[in-house]
């Protein structure tokens with residue numbers, strides 16, 4: 003039996019963000035969970051299915067999260083623990099991590115805490131490490147596989163040039179890579195049942211201050227020629243005209 | 251500005267950090283504090299660049315044990331009274347950054363690709379929204395942990411005045427056992443260094459076409475790179491060839507992009523290329539809208555044609 | 562939910578206006594309804610020109626209109642006849658356009674459908690998005706439910722609200738032959754424009770909106786027309802072209818027709834400085850009464866575009882009111898069937914009766930011949946060219962003495978043509 007916590011971040015659907023006057027337009031962009039967070043959830047659900055236990059989603063964000071979290075409950079989570087506050091729409095990693103750690107401290111007998119390698123929007127890979135630091139738990143990020151034996155887990159951490167096989171004792175914090183699995187697509191009846199699963203909205207005060215201030219956030223200007231060519235041959239001609247070597 | 255401490259477990263990255271620190275302190279590397287862990291070669295190297303090196307030699311300290319390395323750096327940061335710790339934003343460095351920031355009570359940013367100093371404030375430049383935008387951000391804490399993208403800064407050059415001091419920290423025995431380290435198969439290609447890249451996306455439907463693509467690359471004097479799914483899901487090419495947010499940020503003179511849809515996490519890795527060519531059967535593919543030359547065509551026909559024409 | 566797994570009173574395929582209207586109405590009557598929509602959210606992919614007429618459907622949804630996220634009420638109407646190099650614009654001013662209750666509004670489906678979905682959920686409907694129906698469950702020739710994502714979902718009745726070329730209606734054997742003559746293609750852009758600039762450019766007071774319709778060279782002389790509607794902070798611009806017309810000119814690519822339209826000076830100055838935020842293309846049923854399939858079967862009803870309830874009246878398309886109303890009447894029919902616990906074809910035929918008594922079928926019968934009349938090329942080439950030439954002569958001051966106006970007109974128009982223009986003008990005022 004395992005008690006597994008999965009931290010998931012609500013983000014705007016990145017494919018639907020448009021740029022207006024160099025600024026990203028986020029209004030009316032549907033919210034979802036980050037892709038890699040869905041891998042983290044799938045990893046948790048697979049462990050639960052193999053060993054028994056419970057998967058709890060922990061998320062902190064704006065009020066819309068109450069709706070978004072249904073996605074996770076449909077995809078196999080059993081319960082959700084949320085902190086909702088408009089301020090959290092643009093939180094920094096430190097504050098999110100603090101709130102997540104406080105939620106987790108309130109849950110009993112947690113064995114495994116799973117994160118995505120990076121959130122879909124900020125992709126800074128900080129929150130999981132911060133939570134591990136706050137809870138003083140061992141950690142590994144960039145995890146490609148997890149195997150649990152009793153109170154030990156064998157995980158493979160994938161770095162740029164090598165893979166490390168680690169044996170670690172639970173409780174434990176892991177951040178997973180997208181390669182770890184293929185998240186399931188919930189069925190209609192799972193989606194309908196998700197609406198009835200327990201969702202606890204915690205009354206934790208959200209601190210005002212953030213440690214990171216964003217001075218500007220602009221889409222890079224790209225000036226491209228945007229010329230159509232009709233054939234491979236014409237392409238080679240234009241590249242040759244630009245003087246690329248090897249192109250005759 | 252109180253002191254700056256730099257650490258990476260990779261030699262080349264540590265030298266880049268040293269250079270970035272020097273620019274920040276508006277001095278040369280002299281006086282900048284650098285940590286080496288169980289690596290006397292790196293300690294010597296850093297000292298040869300003028301750094302004040304603190305060499306931690308403690309066999310109990312495993313690089314794989316993020317908790318222990320973070321705790322060691324926290325103790326050193328306090329002992330040496332620095333206010334900024336620079337780390338490398340490779341996977342190891344990113345994992346470390348959050349933990350160190352938490353236990354040292356610092357603000358933190360990772361994947362920082364540029365630094366600017368403005369009216370005494372240190373501004374960090376990094377991609378956000380999956381790469382759709384570039385943000386300028388400031389850590390408002392006194393203590394800052396900043397992880398710099400590999401390659402964003404040149405390595406520091408040689409300089410006199412370096413020194414190596416022994417360092418001591420107290421750590422608990424490791425809770426983690428390193429069972430095995432497997433070298434990753436794959437050639438050591440450096441797509442970031444290539445002048446020309448031929449980028450394979452999922453629009454390349456037949457694995458057999460890879461050999462033709464290699465011919466095309468050879469004719470152009472190019473390296474072959476790819477989008478993430480081509481390496482991670484299909485495993486046609488090694489992960490070191492991935493262009494994008496979780497791969498490499500490349501700035502070749504020419505990028506020939508074959509069948510890539512152009513989602514931001516990809517384009518962030520190629521948008522600074524000199525000339526971009528996109529070949530895609532979908533006229534409306536986003537990649538086309540950021541290309542200099544667009545060929546709307548089926549790659550099944552174009553790849554053999556290009557190979558033939560360039561042969 | 563029923564006891565034997567997932568079973569509902571009604572299952573709706575498609576969350577456009579038709580499906581949502583049905584879901585809203587049935588849920589309000591206490592039925593267990595599940596609506597499946599394949600898009601990320603309701604409204605995500607739904608394409609429309611952008612003008613909805615409220616009067617015909619006002620009474621059907623009395624609680625809705627006050628809070629509905631509509632854009633601007635249309636208070637300015639213009640029709641522009643375009644020839645290759647010139648155009649004539651007719652402006653219609655009517656006091657009724659500026660009086661409440663307003664007749665028509667511009668609308669953006671992304672907002673409107675999303676909101677209507679929330680309202681339907683508030684009434685108790687279950688809506689699942691990102692869920693595509695892949696098949697129908699058919700038993701003894703009766704529709705018993707749907708299959709989505711490999712899962713069987715059963716219901717007393719299925720409502721096909723999946724839009725044009727309805728896969729559901731075809732599967733149930735209700736829509737047999739698909740004739741390309743009965744379809745047009747619509748292209749549409751949403752162009753963001755500063756509201757101040759828009760209000761000045763279109764002469765709008767406050768929340769007033771404008772409708773601009775274009776015909777003639779707008780579609781390179783093909784059956785169809787172009788339109789611009791003003792939204793709160795954007796313009797909806799698009800055109801509608803017959804598929805056959807496109808098929809005849811394979812060289813004429815859709816985006817090019819739209820680009821040509823946008824480059825026309827009459828259009829260019831209206832959209833100048835705007836930024837295209839969305840582009841979409843969509844099929845439009847326009848077979849009218851004759852192109853309609855069967856509307857009901859055993860355990861199934863067909864609503865909205867799926868049933869062919871959309872009408873191309875020359876320069877614009879009407880479909881949203883029909884979608885809303887047919888969804889409403891289908892819901893009523895299901896309620897009646899539920900009371901009898903009889904979901905057979907004959908029990909569900911109440912739907913056809915309700916539609917026949919409503920504006921929906923009356924409109925379609927009225928316009929029965931319209932497609933044929935509209936389908937003569939003169940309307941889209943000859944008249945605009947003609948009108949353009951007349952106006953050019955009128956306003957041009959030639960070297961010699963200027964002809965008297967009457968003779969100028971006579972030079973181009975025969976009596977028959979004058980008559981034709983008049984009829985056309987009358988029809989256009991109805992649009």
Ligand SMILES: Cc1cc2nc3c(=O)[nH]c(=O)nc-3n(C[C@H](O)[C@H](O)[C@H](O)COP(=O)(O)OP(=O)(O)OC[C@H]3O[C@@H](n4cnc5c(N)ncnc54)[C@H](O)[C@@H]3O)c2cc1C
Nearest residue numbers: 451452453477478494495496497509510511515531532549
């Ligand atoms: C946090 C995060 C980080 C990520 N990091 C990266 C990253 O670093 N790098 C990366 O690449 N991705 C990354 N991704 C994934 C990214 O979002 C996209 O999924 C990926 O880039 C898509 O790859 P693709 O364009 O090759 O494939 P697809 O999106 O499947 O596109 C294939 C393209 O090929 C075209 N095509 C298909 N058949 C043909 C044909 N016969 N002829 C011509 N054209 C054809 C199609 O029109 C299409 O445009 C990341 C995602 C996340 C969430």
Ligand SMILES: Cc1cc2nc3c(=O)[nH]c(=O)nc-3n(C[C@H](O)[C@H](O)[C@H](O)COP(=O)(O)OP(=O)(O)OC[C@H]3O[C@@H](n4cnc5c(N)ncnc54)[C@H](O)[C@@H]3O)c2cc1C
Nearest residue numbers: 575577578579599609610611612694724747865866880881
């Ligand atoms: C360019 C253009 C301009 C127009 N202008 C106007 C106008 O100005 N005024 C007007 O009144 N009308 C106009 N119309 C017509 C009007 O938009 C349509 O008649 C109306 O949208 C029909 O609504 P609907 O709900 O029947 O269909 P749709 O809005 O098409 O909804 C069908 C829904 O079903 C979903 N779906 C389809 N298949 C499945 C499946 N297998 N599983 C699950 N879901 C599925 C689709 O995703 C979609 O959301 C215009 C149409 C076009 C294309």
Ligand SMILES: Nc1ncnc2c1ncn2[C@@H]1O[C@H](COP(=O)(O)O)[C@@H](O)[C@H]1O
Nearest residue numbers: 009010011062118120121126127128129
């Ligand atoms: N607001 C949040 N709520 C829940 N989990 C979060 C939140 N922000 C980040 N996470 C988790 O932390 C991981 C790393 O996020 P980041 O540090 O932003 O890259 C994500 O993949 C999530 O698993």
